[in-house]
Amino acid sequence: MTVKVFENRKGFLFFTLLILAGPLVIKSNYIISVMILIAIYGVLSIGMEILMGQAGLFSLAHPTWFGLGAYISGILTVRNMFPPIVSILVAGIIVAIVAYIIGAPILRLKGFYLACATFAIIIIAQVAASQLTDLTGGPEGLVGVPALSVAGFKFKTDLQFYYLSWIFCLACYLFCSNLISSRMGRAIKSFHDSEVASGSVGINVPSYKLQVFVLTSAMASIVGGIFCFYLRFVVPESFGFLLLLELLMMTILGGLEDIRGALIGTISVLWLKEFLNNYLRKVFPSMSSGFDTIFFGILIIVVLIFMPRGLVGWMDRLRNLWEKQFHRTSGEI
Amino acid sequence: MNMENADNIAGTANFEFEVVNLSKCFSGIRAIDGISFKIKHEQVVSVIGPNGAGKTTLINLLSGALLPDSGKVFFSQRNVARFPAHKRVSLGICRTFQLEELFTSMTVLENAMVGCHLSGNSGILSAGFHFKKERKEEALIKSKAFHNLKLIGLEEKAFQRVSNLPLGERKLLGVVRALGTRPRLLMLDEPTGGLAAYEVVKFKELILSLLQNGLRILLVEHNVPFVMSISQRIIVLNYGRKIADGAPGVVKNNPEVIRAYLGDSDW
Numbered sequence: 001m002t003v004k005v006f007e008n009r010k011g012f013l014f015f016t017l018l019i020l021a022g023p024l025v026i027k028s029n030y031i032i033s034v035m036i037l038i039a040i041y042g043v044l045s046i047g048m049e050i051l052m053g054q055a056g057l058f059s060l061a062h063p064t065w066f067g068l069g070a071y072i073s074g075i076l077t078v079r080n081m082f083p084p085i086v087s088i089l090v091a092g093i094i095v096a097i098v099a100y101i102i103g104a105p106i107l108r109l110k111g112f113y114l115a116c117a118t119f120a121i122i123i124i125a126q127v128a129a130s131q132l133t134d135l136t137g138g139p140e141g142l143v144g145v146p147a148l149s150v151a152g153f154k155f156k157t158d159l160q161f162y163y164l165s166w167i168f169c170l171a172c173y174l175f176c177s178n179l180i181s182s183r184m185g186r187a188i189k190s191f192h193d194s195e196v197a198s199g200s201v202g203i204n205v206p207s208y209k210l211q212v213f214v215l216t217s218a219m220a221s222i223v224g225g226i227f228c229f230y231l232r233f234v235v236p237e238s239f240g241f242l243l244l245l246e247l248l249m250m251t252i253l254g255g256l257e258d259i260r261g262a263l264i265g266t267i268s269v270l271w272l273k274e275f276l277n278n279y280l281r282k283v284f285p286s287m288s289s290g291f292d293t294i295f296f297g298i299l300i301i302v303v304l305i306f307m308p309r310g311l312v313g314w315m316d317r318l319r320n321l322w323e324k325q326f327h328r329t330s331g332e333i
Numbered sequence: 334m335n336m337e338n339a340d341n342i343a344g345t346a347n348f349e350f351e352v353v354n355l356s357k358c359f360s361g362i363r364a365i366d367g368i369s370f371k372i373k374h375e376q377v378v379s380v381i382g383p384n385g386a387g388k389t390t391l392i393n394l395l396s397g398a399l400l401p402d403s404g405k406v407f408f409s410q411r412n413v414a415r416f417p418a419h420k421r422v423s424l425g426i427c428r429t430f431q432l433e434e435l436f437t438s439m440t441v442l443e444n445a446m447v448g449c450h451l452s453g454n455s456g457i458l459s460a461g462f463h464f465k466k467e468r469k470e471e472a473l474i475k476s477k478a479f480h481n482l483k484l485i486g487l488e489e490k491a492f493q494r495v496s497n498l499p500l501g502e503r504k505l506l507g508v509v510r511a512l513g514t515r516p517r518l519l520m521l522d523e524p525t526g527g528l529a530a531y532e533v534v535k536f537k538e539l540i541l542s543l544l545q546n547g548l549r550i551l552l553v554e555h556n557v558p559f560v561m562s563i564s565q566r567i568i569v570l571n572y573g574r575k576i577a578d579g580a581p582g583v584v585k586n587n588p589e590v591i592r593a594y595l596g597d598s599d600w
Contacts, residue, residue, distance in 0.1 A: 175461040182460035182467060183446075183453045183474060190436045190447045196398050197434035199418035200427065202451040202514050211457050257438075 008260070012174070015263075019166050023159055032158045036230060038270050039165035043172050043223040045250040045262040047216035053256035054180055055212050056192030058111060060244055061102075061118040064125040065217035067239025068095050069224025074142045074234050075135060084148045088225030095221035096214050103213040107206065122244060129236035141235035148229035161230050168226065169263075172219050177259050188212060242293070246273075249296045253303050255310025264311050269296070347409065348549060349373055350518055355404030355414075357394055364390045365401070366573035372518075372551070375565040376544050379552040382570035383594050388553045389431060391570070392520050395551070396428040397421045408518070423451055425517035429507040429524065435495045442491040444506055445478035448513025452477055481509045485539065501532040508539070519543070520551040525559055533559055557595065561585065569594060 023032060044062055051057045069091045076087035106117050130139045137143060148155040148164075155161055179185050191198040191205045198205050228234050246269060254265020276292045284291070307313060350372040357365040365387045372378050380388050393399040395406060397418030406414040413421050436444050453470040460467055482488040485505050490498065498506065504524055511519055521540075525533045533556065540550060540563060554560045560567065560581075567584045569577040571593040577584050584590055 178463045179457065179461045182463075183450060183455065183471065184457060184460045186439070186443060186447050187450055189438060193436040193438055194434045196418075197430065197436065197510075198447075199398065200396060200422065200430070200434075201448050201510060202419045202422035203447075204417075204419045215457060 008177070011260075012177075016170055019170070020163075023162060029158060032162050034270060034274055036158060036162050036165050038266050039162075039169040040223050040227050040230075041247070041250065041270065042169045042263050042266040044220055045247055045254070045266045046169075046172055046176050046259065047219050048247050048251045049254075049256065049259055049262040050176055050180070050188075050212060051216055052251060053258070053261070054185070054192065055188045055209065057107065057209060057213065058115040059118045059213065060115055061121040062216070062220055062247060063239045063241075063243040064122050065095050065099060065220035066224040066227070066243070067125060067129065067234075067236070068098065069221030070228035070234045070239070071129065071136055071142065071224075072221075073225035074145050074228045077146060077229075078142065078144055084146065084229055085150045088222055088229075091225050092218045092222040096218040099214045099217035100210065103210050103217075107209045107213060122239075122241065126236055126240050129239070136234075136236070139236060141233050142228075143233045145228060145232045145234070147232070148226075155229065161226075165223070165226055165230070168223065172223075173259070173263060180259060184208070184211075245293070245296065249300055252300055253310055255312030257309060258312040260315075261310050261312040264315075268311060272296075348517060349407070349409065350549070351405075351407040352395070353405040353407070355391075355394060355406065356402050357390060357399065358402055363573045365394060367404070368570070368573075368575050370568055370575065370578060372549060375549075377540070377550045377552060377564045378566045378568065379554055379560045379564040380568045380570060381554060381557065381560055381594065385572075386570040386594075387573040388570055389522055390573075392428055392522050392551075392553055396426060396520060398428075422514050422516075425515070426520070427511045427514045427516035427518070428520040429504075429511050429522055431522040431526065433503045433507045435503060435506060435510070437495050440492050440494055441487060441498065441506060442475075442478055442482065444495060445482050445491075445509050445513060446474050448481070448510035449474045449477045451514055478509075478513060481512050484512070485509050501528050504528065504536075505539070512543075516548065518549045518551060520553070522553050523555060524552070525554065525556050537563055 019035075022035070026032070044066055048062055051059050051062075069088075072091035072094055073084070073087040076082045076090060077084050081087070082090055102121065106114065109117055129136050132138075155164060180188065187198065187203045187208055190201075190203060191208065195205055224239075227238075250265035250269045251262060252265070253268055254261030254263070273292045273296075276295055280291060303310065309316075351369075352371070353369050355365055355368045356363065368391065370378075380391060382388055390399065394401050394414075397413075397416055397420070401414055404414060405412050408421075408424055408426060411424070413424065413426070416424075436447060439447070452474050455464070455467040455470050458464075479488060479491065482491055485508060487502060487505060487509060490502065495503065495506065508519075508521070508524070525536055528536065537559065540552075544550070552560065552564065564581055566579065567577070567581055568575060569584060569587075569590045571589075576593060577587045577590045579587075585595070
């Protein structure tokens, strides 16, 4: 166990250095902009991973918390109520409160019923965002969001957003991976296995469910705020069913059991999507947009059947093979 | 360790567990029908009865996995009948399960560590930021879990997956996990079900060794010789009602118990 944690730490450090040093080598604006999206969606899929993979809560409302964060921080800034950075934080707090109020009754539901109820939240939020024209700007979206500025420093270039979003993403990753290897993390995993047994050792299951739910929605909301200031506008379509599909794809392809899967899945899915949109469209010119959606729909099915542990499962298997090849023992599992 | 002993022995002095008129219906069927009993001095009290008599339902009601329709459960002068399960555990009522209900995605040690959940109180922030207090607590929980595993003799399997354990060891791990909560009353639900004869003997030794720490045990069991040899008192249920309550020797010769459960010896 100690060995594994150590290796994860090493891997995390290596990955962090790679991310921080990357822009020094790669100057392409295109790559940087995709990487920003990866960091933003990465926070969302870390949240989904904790909810579905660790706690076993099939909560699908994640796009809504992301969207609420973006809208609330956008609206607060556009109406000059708070400076941008404060409105991101205020949006985080508001969304946490909303998630608490909604989560307290809804988390009594289990499995499929929870999935249905949280899916309803997405639809309600979508309709509200396009109908409340005075507040949200309706289907055309919320425009006129000013640049993000913190104490006089203005975030203008993609490179600045790259560092902002990746630092937040890596911080969330570190926080969550600490969390799941702690006493609370074991409690969360335990009620995934057996709720009645968790109760029998003194774990307050409803309270832990609610804490995880609120934590992940606050994370999604804050990254939604960053997303809003990065694009400088917010439209309802960014937070709907398609985003949910992509998030599910990321967490499932990466591997639901392991938090590393969230980041690996996000990186693979977004780059695959870019590849499909850029190159395959040249090969099949008759296909218009939506090519990637078809592809990802099929991919979800294939991954679930043939690699239920996702890419992380493959990575671990490869490493085990490697270690066997060179007669290195990996210590305790 | 000395501290723990002192706690437990102090606990024995004012130990009082009382069930008053407990009832539970499942869609018209009275699974538990007005059961009352009191445990004060006995160390091992057993509940026996034919299949469907309501033994497991009784444990579910006493542990908080189910809430009763009516009736009271007093523990240390408090009515805990409507407390949620986790709150009863913090008061010292813990249980094991007939089908173990172990956390199968974890290792043996992790299962034992989840059992020690109440030994810590760090919240979400100190866990996420990995504060020093949390690290200390984690080390403490780990050593406690190891201690409990050693007590039962499972420490060599600490890093194995639960799914690799044979049935007997899974049952033992259920007890290890329950011991982590430092219970005063431990309810064992069919702990010897499916065990080989020599494993039953080992289990009996284990129970006797636990009693030295002042622990009280409520045992639900089908293995009559095992029950007779270990309990100071036996409660017999049939169709959700208590039909007999007393010392093993008395219960064994009760005609109603013989008719309902034990069977005629000259049958």
